[in-house]
Amino acid sequence: MHAYDSLYIGGEWTRAGGDGVIDVVSPADEETIGAAPLASTADVDRAVTAARRALRTPEWAGLTPEQRAGVLERFADELEKNQADRAALTSKQNGMPIAVAIAAEGTAPPGLLRYYAALARATPLEERRPRLDGAGETVVRREPVGVVAAIVPWNFPQTLTAFKLAPALAAGCTVVLKPAPETTLDALELAAAAERAGLPAGVLNVVTGGADVGEYLVAHPGVNKVAFTGSTAAGRKIGEVCGRLVRPVTLELGGKSAAIVLDDADLTATVQGLATCSLLNTGQTCYLSTRILAPRSRYDEVVAAVAGLAGALTVGDPLDPDTHVGPLVSSRQRDRVESYIAAGKAEGGAVVTGGGRPDRDKGWFVQPTVFANVDNDATIAREEIFGPVLAVISYDDLDHAVALANASDYGLGGTIWTSDAEKGLDLARRVETGSIGVNFFDLDAGAPFGGVKSSGIGRELGPEGLSAYFQLKSIYLRGTSA
Structure with missing residues (x-):
């Protein structure tokens, strides 16, 4: 005590x-x-x-x-x-x-x-x-x-x-x-x-x-x-x-950052990176890439990979070194996150993993949740949830992906996932945000951090x-x- x-x-x-x-x-x-x-x-x-x-x-x-x-x-x-x-x-x-x-x-x-x-x-x-x-x-x-x-x-x-x-x-x-x-x-x-x-x-x-x-x-x-x-x-x-x-x-x-997965991305490496870039601290991190933008040609593959990542994360005691996802900070925060999950379902999103509470007697836990078939204008794609909830959104080409990424009130973080780092850098320059990572995201104490727009x-x-x-x-x- x-x-x-x-x-x-x-x-x-x-x-x-x-x-x-x-x-x-x-x-x-x-x-x-x-x-x-x-x-x-x-x-x-x-x-x-x-x-x-x-x-x-x-x-x-x-x-x-x-x-x-x-x-x-x-x-x-x-x-x-x-x-x-x-x-x-x-x-x-x-x-x-x-x-x-x-x-x-x-x-x-x-x-x-x-x-x-x-x-x-x-x-x-x-x-x-x-x-x-x-x-x-x-x-x-x-x-x-x-x-x-x-x-x-x-x-x-x-x-x-x-x-x-x-x-x-x-x-x-x-x-x-x-x-x-x-x-x-x-x-x-x-x-x-x-x-x-x-x-x-x-x-x-x-x-x-x-x-x-x-x-x-x-x-x-x-x-x-x-x-x-x-x-x-x-x-x-x-x-x-x-x-x-x-x-x-x-x-x-706040933020509602986008992860743009290119059609040449190594999905194994991408989902490993998204574990921290999209779900760090049980999703209670402002810059997280919680909108996963996937090329239409690989959409189902990306959905399956992201769902596999989320479903494999260990949910449990935050003091256990093996825990990936802990509880939300308060019962009020859990209620907030669950209300967004309900909104995602009501607006036609499909829960491909998670969506409920883990089997625990106590604690304010929510399962890591992944939605597919989400429109970029959906509530769960527009508003900051601040919990372990990801939305996978399809795009047609790179211009469309950039337009979707920029169609947000926020501009704090973001990521690009590609096997061509220079191509990723060119794309990163086009995203309206205060910070963005190519194939990872980690703050640099020697470089400025902050947001644009809201x-x-x-x-x-x-x-x-x-x-x-x-x-x-x-x-x-x-x-x-x-």
């Missing part, structure tokens, strides 16, 4: 202003595994005040980039000491298969801190440019944007926190982190690691709660930037608030992810005459 009675604000563990409690329930057995205090708006005020104060203290504001990099590396050291425990904690909270959690939740966060520590050392805070009119020069400064409200979802909580926290700290910002209620425990563990690493007081603050706490934080007058990962619906509301306040915002939102605004990761936490100042200089 992981029980916390305090929030982390201003470098101290402090009691919440109210007496509310967040109970964290295991999606695998429906038992309570921990609890955390529920933050009040007064707690958010205290957290933002602490973050603003830390922006001006010599312990943080006075550090050189080299010194800040050292702080990030000490933080990474602390996270590495208990990375197996943190990975297991995520699995217990959200049902993520432990094999995925070890890499995504255990290894990735300290790796991102080290990457941005190196970028902090390599990124000059000032550069001098000669003026185009020849009359002097301009000093262009990079300065921290200020207090960052980082709001993260439950599906990859530690990794998506690091997407925001690592570059924000590298730039010299301070952070108020609001985790999802389902994955509150790991956020408090992260705060404990930050304390052990010696982060100056107020540089990282953690407040807990639901949408109301997040809304209050987003609109808080002491916040300078918002970084959010979550649903498109919530992102639109946040974007509206930040637009009205003229506040910088990064939004990484999949978001801005980019995380890479040097571009660091740039998002700087504001630029131009200082015009002209020498004085003797």
Whole structure:
């Protein structure tokens, strides 16, 4: 039982202003595994005040980039000491298969801190440019944007926190982190690691709660930037608030990405790749290729191969290393996924595997499900399901495949499957998306990640992810005459 009675604000563990409690329930057995205090708006005020104060203290504001990099590396050291425990904690909270959690939740966060520590050392805070009119020069400064409200979802909580926290700290910002209620425990563990690493007081603050706490934080007058990962619906509301306040915002939102299987694809290799590119974390991943576009000439073959893949995956205890598909994060999420399965059937889709619940006494499980005979305009082809449900859609030629891939409100991920990598690259260039893989999909920490259309605004990761936490100042200089 992981029980916390305090929030982390201003470098101290402090009691919440109210007496509310967040109970964290295991999606695998429906038992309570921990609890955390529920933050009040007064707690958010205290957290933002602490973050603003830390922006001006010599312990943080006075550090050189080299010194800040050292702080990030000490933080990474602390996270590495208990990375197996943190990975297991995520699995217990959200049902993520432990094999995925070890890499995504255990290894990735300290790796991102080290990457941005190196970028902090390599990124000059000032550069001098000669003026185009020849009359002097301009000093262009990079300065921290200020207090960052980082709001993260439950599906990859530690990794998506690091997407925001690592570059924000590298730039010299301070952070108020609001985790999802389902994955509150790991956020408090992260705060404990930050304390052990010696982060100056107020540089990282953690407040807990639901949408109301997040809304209050987003609109808080002491916040300078918002970084959010979550649903498109919530992102639109946040974007509206930040637009009205003229506040910088990064939004990484939903997806309904396409996997385009070419007629020359090796189906054995393709379906092996789709196991992670389309069903990673029980389908609870934003960039997944959940629309499988298959050439009409090989449609039945592709359907059979994808159904064989889904039907062979091991569904079970997320802490078992042999599990491929765990439970969905909550009963509400299972209801949502099952409602989409029902819609797929009602609109004429044919379930070729799955479609129900596995034979388990407890837990919020759904069988990996594959639909055939799906039109690209069907509900299950248009809307983000966020569960282990795939739709196989036929196309006539490559122009038709690209048109189908682009006929979506979203544009976050995608994949191309072919024996000709250069042909795949040419096709990838035509797909309207923020990222796409040829014969695989795996985020690259050194390259920007984000979406187009309803999949978001801005980019995380890479040097571009660091740039998002700087504001630029131009200082015009002209020498004085003797």
